[in-house]
Amino acid sequence: MTKEALEARLSALKQEFETGQQKLRELDMQQSLVRERLLRISGAIQVLEELLAKDEAASGTSG
Numbered sequence: 111m112t113k114e115a116l117e118a119r120l121s122a123l124k125q126e127f128e129t130g131q132q133k134l135r136e137l138d139m140q141q142s143l144v145r146e147r148l149l150r151i152s153g154a155i156q157v158l159e160e161l162l163a164k165d166e167a168a169s170g171t172s173g
Contacts, residue, residue, distance in 0.1 A: 111119075
């Protein structure tokens with residue numbers, strides 16, 4: 111290969127590498143947002159389950 115061809119290939123690979131790094135950063139951010147959302151949902155589920163259990167216990171003792 112000629113020097114020009116090697117330099118062109120190197121440039122293309124560097125660009126592809128940068129594009130891959132950017133995509134990875136975006137995916138990491140998206141993963142973080144999904145984890146936060148799941149944590150909030152999990153907390154809400156726990157609260158609702160506790161409220162339902164408390165309601166069932168209260169209605170079981172009064173009825």
